[in-house]
Structures are given as C-alpha cells and as structure tokens.
Amino acid sequence: MKTREKIIYEALSLFSVHGYDAVTIREIASKVGIKESSIYNHFKNKQDILNKIIEETLKRYYSTLENVKVPESEDDNVSELYDNITDDTFLDICTKIFLFYLKDDYISKLRRLLTIEQYGNEEIGETFRYVFIDRVLETQRQVLQKFIDSGRFIQGDAYTMALHFYSPVFLLLYKYDNCPENEEQAIMELKMHVSQYNAIYRRNSIEREERNL
Amino acid sequence: MKTREKIIYEALSLFSVHGYDAVTIREIASKVGIKESSIYNHFKNKQDILNKIIEETLKRYYSTLENVKVPESEDDNVSELYDNITDDTFLDICTKIFLFYLKDDYISKLRRLLTIEQYGNEEIGETFRYVFIDRVLETQRQVLQKFIDSGRFIQGDAYTMALHFYSPVFLLLYKYDNCPENEEQAIMELKMHVSQYNAIYRRNSIEREERNL
DNA sequence: AACTTATACTAACAATTGTTAGTAAAAGCA
C-alpha cells in the first residue's frame, strides 16, 4: 500500500472511532509511520483527508455493489432469479450481505464515520441518510414492487414492505457494531427476521398457482 | 434555570452536534454567558460535565417513562387495556411516543450524543445500545409475549416481533433526525408501518372468538 | 548522466486547548 492509501486507511480507521476533531494529524502520521508534515505532500489539509476518505470509500463501495448486482437488462429477471432459489439459499445470501455491511473493513468504518459526523456536518448527514437509509430503501422498494406485481409477494405498499425488511438489518448493524464476539447471535437474529419476513410477505408457489388460474 | 443546569443544557446541545472533543470549555461557557474558569465551580473538569450530562439526562428520561407507564401491578392489564383501544387510538399513541423520541429536547439530544460517542467510549457505547436498542426490544418483547399468550397476537417468536415493531421506529428516528420540516412525512411513514404491523400480527376480535371456542 | 518531481525530514509558528491560582463580589446563613 502506497503512502497516500495508508493515510486514507489509517485516517479512516481513527476518524471512524474518535471522530474527525478528536484525531490529530500527528496521530495519523504516526500510524502511517511518517512525520506529520509529510501528510501535506499528499493532502491539502486535514479537511481534505476527510473529504477524500468519504469520496474514495464511497466509490469503492459503489463498485463493490456493481460487482454483486444482478444484470438489470431484462425487466424482471430479478424476480425470475428469486423463483429459483430456496428459502435457505435466500437466508444465506442475506447473511452474507449483512456480514459484508457489518464487517467489511472499509464499508463498516465508513458507516461509523458518517454516523459519528452526521450531525456536525450537514453534507455528511445527507450522505449518511442517502447511502445507508434512503438509497437502500428505494432499491428494495423497486424490487419488492416487481415481486408484488408478479404475485410472488402479497399485495401491499412496497415502501412499507422495504421498511419492514431493511429496518431490522439497520438496527442489528448498530446492535452488533462493536461486538465481533457476538457475531453468531447477530446472524441468528437476522435469520429469524428474514424467515419471519418471508413467512409474512412471500407467497408460496401453491398460492401463486391458485392466483394465476 | 440555575447556572449548573444551564451548563448541562448548553453542553448537551453542543456535544450532541459536534461531539465531545470538538466542543471547548470556552464555547460552553460562552453559551451559558459566563467565563470558562467559572465552569470549574460546578464541575471537576470537562469529562465530568459529560458524565453528569449522561447520568442526569438518563435519570430524567427514566422518570418520564415512569409517568407514562401503565401500572404493572396486575399481570395482564396491559393486554386488557390494549383490547379497549381502537386501531386509530393505537396509531395516535404510537405517533406521540415517536414524536417524543424524535423531538423532546433532552432525549433527542441524548440519543444523538450517545450515537456520536458510542465508538470512542466503550461505556457510552454500552449505554447507547442498552437504552435505545436492547432495553426497548426487551420491554416490547415482554408485552408482545402476553399478547401472544392471550391470543391477541398470532403465534410466533416474541423477540422477532418486537424487532419488527421497533426497528422501523429506530430507522425513522435517524432518517428524520435533522429534518424537522419533514415531520409530517415521518408521521405518515410511521403510521403506514404500524398499520401494516397490526394487520400482520394482531388477531381481530372475530379470530379471537373463533379461537376461544 | 543530468534534471525534474515527489516525498520525507527538522524546526518552528501562532492559535487554541484544558486547567489552575488568586481575588472580588454575591448569596446563604447565624
């Protein structure tokens, strides 16, 4: 890892725990293994480090999303894919995504950083709400709307259904944020949630066939 | 308001936005209208202010809860009370509680303060998770268990049902934290959630009578 | 090899930090 990347990483690590103001340039430099003045060869000032951290970690996050994304050329192949997976496979997929958000070094630290700084900086507050609340809800709403339209899910308001799916995930992230030793408990609670959610909202194939007659 | 209370209030207000480290003794003193050295007539040091803020605001919060609490002498009078209120009344009660958490000056600032400081201070992290996650979930789990046992709610895991009820509230608090102008939207989303929740989990009286035969 | 650019260093700066000592006025109490 080059010096610039190291600075980004170490600053992200420190900011995400103590917050922007509580971390000094000297602490960051020390973690990187250089003197504080050398930081200024890579960044304009302290604020610039924070800006670049958010910018670049978000870019990293979005490109990660692109890689796991289902190709969206066909209008409802997401729904078709969903037909072909069992409840257990779906649980495993949800668990993997949850653990990614909970434990991925960069994304979990970014979430904590934005969480910490959301009130002190309006732009960061907007970013936090967009990335970790509104954007996720909107994406899920769109998918759920397709599931409702194709009869895979029961009738209802797609947004509220997205809220019902994502909110427990959101809460569990904060509940188990600082407790890596309780990871198994976290996964268990998540699976209980997803199972119950499926039982409530998902139409089984028999129901769907009856409906299609 | 006496000087000591003023310090508590102004420090809470500042800490809850910028975080503990970013706020200076001089800023707090300035808001109160005194010089920085006078602070030390009321608190041992800066850390002491933070400790007392959390301690006393929590006390304030718990005593508020006591006042709205249903008397828990009889083992299932919560359930009986729940029978006598309509869905609309229940919606209004939920809305009021939600708005209390979202807008009460002290409790909303305390939540933001604990949110901001949860990662930098292990004890605060524990307090945050206990007060705003675990404690709420446990309380609701107990109530829901009674509702399940008495047939007012459908069978299922009470903890997961509590998670399904509280998580959207938790998320909405953060979604609308900094947006007082969107309060109506927040209430609407909350009501959609609670309505849907009732439709899913609550047995109507007809179902209940059938079950009791 | 000569030259340019990037990077790291030492040293220093002005400003700000939490905190203390000493003092005078105000409040509470006998």
Place this chain on the structure above:
DNA sequence: TGCTTTTACTAACAATTGTTAGTATAAGTT
C-alpha cells in the same frame, strides 16, 4: 449584622493543535 460559602472574574500556564518554510533524499524521466 457579621461570617461563611458559593460563584464569577482576570490572568496565566504548559501542552497540543494545524500548518508552513526550508532542506535533503529518493524516484522518475529525458
């Protein structure tokens, strides 16, 4: 009233802050 305690003030402190100037070395380019 006189006495004690509380509270607010001024002034100062040592430490730490973000940042800059100047310099030497390493890396990259021609």
